Structure formats: C-alpha cells, structure tokens
Amino acid sequence: MEYTYEYFKEIADFLKTKVDYTPEIAIILGSCLGPFAEQIENPVVVDYKDIPNFLVSTVPSHAGKMIFGTVCGRKVVCMSGRFHTYEGYSYEQLVLPIRVFKLLGVKATILTNAAGAVNTSYRPGDVMIISDHIKFNGDSPLRGKNIPEFGSRFFDISRMYTPELRKLALECAEGSGLTVHEGVYFFFTGPQFETPAEIRAARILGGDAVGMSTVTEALTAAHCDMPLLGLSVMTNMAAGVLDRPLTSEEVDETAKVISIKFSEYVKRIIQQM
Numbered sequence: 001m002e003y004t005y006e007y008f009k010e011i012a013d014f015l016k017t018k019v020d021y022t023p024e025i026a027i028i029l030g031s032c033l034g035p036f037a038e039q040i041e042n043p044v045v046v047d048y049k050d051i052p053n054f055l056v057s058t059v060p061s062h063a064g065k066m067i068f069g070t071v072c073g074r075k076v077v078c079m080s081g082r083f084h085t086y087e088g089y090s091y092e093q094l095v096l097p098i099r100v101f102k103l104l105g106v107k108a109t110i111l112t113n114a115a116g117a118v119n120t121s122y123r124p125g126d127v128m129i130i131s132d133h134i135k136f137n138g139d140s141p142l143r144g145k146n147i148p149e150f151g152s153r154f155f156d157i158s159r160m161y162t163p164e165l166r167k168l169a170l171e172c173a174e175g176s177g178l179t180v181h182e183g184v185y186f187f188f189t190g191p192q193f194e195t196p197a198e199i200r201a202a203r204i205l206g207g208d209a210v211g212m213s214t215v216t217e218a219l220t221a222a223h224c225d226m227p228l229l230g231l232s233v234m235t236n237m238a239a240g241v242l243d244r245p246l247t248s249e250e251v252d253e254t255a256k257v258i259s260i261k262f263s264e265y266v267k268r269i270i271q272q273m
C-alpha cells in the first residue's frame with residue numbers, strides 16, 4: 001500500500017466537513033489520559049471507524065474518537081486514542097494523525113503518553129516534559145517514498161520538541177500541584193514491558209522515561225515542520241526499579257488518579273499557547 005498525498009487529503013477533506021473552523025491546536029491523548037476529552041466544550045465527535053482511510057484503536061483504554069471543540073477559548077482537535085506499532089500497524093501508517101492535523105491547518109500539536117520512570121528520582125504521578133527522545137528500535141515512519149508536500153527527504157530533528165513550548169510548559173507547571181521534570185523519552189516497541197537489563201541500558205544511555213508511543217508522531221511533526229510539545233505521565237517505575245512485576249493495572253490506576261490534575265495542566269498550557 002502506498003500512502004500518497006491524496007490519501008491523507010481525503011481524510012482531512014472529510015473532517016473539514018464536520019466543523020466550520022480551523023483548529024489551532026491538536027492534542028493526542030495517551031493511555032488512560034482520556035478524561036481530558038470531557039473538558040472540551042461544544043464537542044463535535046467523529047468515530048475513527050467513520051473516517052475514510054483512517055485507522056482504528058485496538059487498545060481498550062483508547063476511545064478511538066476525534067473530537068473538535070474549544071478549550072479555554074482555543075479551537076482544538078483532540079484524538080482520544082492513538083495508534084501504536086505493537087497493534088500491528090506499520091511504521092509508515094503511523095504518520096497519519098500528524099499529517100491529517102497539518103492538512104486541517106493545525107498550528108501546534110501536544111502529544112501525551114503514559115510512561116515508565118527510568119530516572120530513579122522520578123515518582124509515579126510525576127510529569128515529564130519531553131526534551132528529546134532516543135529511538136533505537138524499529139523503522140522510521142518517514143521511510144519509503146517521500147511526499148514533498150509535507151517535507152524534505154532528509155530533515156533536521158534537533159529541535160523536534162519545540163524549545164519555546166517546553167519553556168511554556170515548565171512555566172505552567174508552577175502552581176499545578178504536579179511535579180514536572182524535563183527529560184529524555186526512550187522508545188521501546190512493546191507490547192511487552194521492558195526487561196530490567198533494557199531499563200538499565202536506557203538509563204546509562206540517557207533515558208529518563210520509557211514508553212511505546214509518541215516518537216513516530218514526533219518524527220512526522222518534525223518532517224512537516226509542526227511545532228510540538230510532548231508530555232509523559234509517569235504511571236510506574238520502569239521494570240526492575242522496584243522488586244515486583246509490572247502490570248497494566250498499575251499503569252491504568254496511576255493514570256486514573258493523575259488524570260484530573262493533568263487535564264488542568266494541559267488546559268493551562270493551551271490557554272497560554
């Protein structure tokens with residue numbers, strides 16, 4: 001299957017018929033961070049399954065809904081539920097959300113995710129503003145024929161997580177009631193959690209948190225010159241940090257506990273953007 005410019009345009013053209021405004025900011029909600037979607041005013045909800053050429057969320061904690069609306073007076077589009085390579089999607093398919101946002105006219109994207117804390121000074125419930133990432137696993141989502149309407153064949157990724165948005169997110173942390181760090185996100189493909197040895201290696205290599213998402217979207221954003229903010233919620237200490245097995249229930253439980261405060265924090269950032 002070849003993903004052409006027209007393929008993405010068909011999706012965006014369909015979505016443009018759903019609202020009569022251009023969303024300024026896009027948000028992709030990670031595992032169990034869905035409650036943010038309830039904060040969107042005047043929501044127009046589109047099921048992924050009803051969007052031509054779109055993908056579907058197969059993870060139970062991902063709703064699979066695209067929501068247009070207003071947050072703090074700003075026009076937004078929010079994806080409640082994202083796509084991961086561990087669901088069986090190819091890396092090339094994972095460019096889809098960001099390219100659709102670009103074609104919708106979105107000016108900046110916020111990516112959120114649930115992550116394991118590699119940095120032992122972090123605690124479950126802390127937030128990490130992603131300063132950079134390490135991706136040694138899997139292909140690039142930009143592999144294959146380049147689509148020049150989106151960007152160049154070779155492109156810079158040294159400012160992928162937009163410095164000005166990182167600074168703003170740090171400023172908004174004050175008074176949020178959250179402990180907010182800045183750090184490096186280390187990508188693993190999943191769906192298995194990592195081995196303790198992989199986590200030790202990630203730490204030595206400079207990783208502060210681990211997760212199974214986000215990097216493909218970040219690379220796609222860099223390719224099409226989309227300003228980007230990445231926020232990780234530490235839902236657990238990474239494998240081997242504590243002397244007990246890791247469970248998805250632990251991840252879900254922390255995400256649930258933090259989701260209200262985290263939603264308020266994201267809203268505050270959107271207001272200031």
Ligand code: HPA
Nearest residue numbers: 114115116210211212238
């Ligand atoms: N590893 C990978 N992905 C995750 C983790 C983790 O420990 N926690 C939440 N998502």
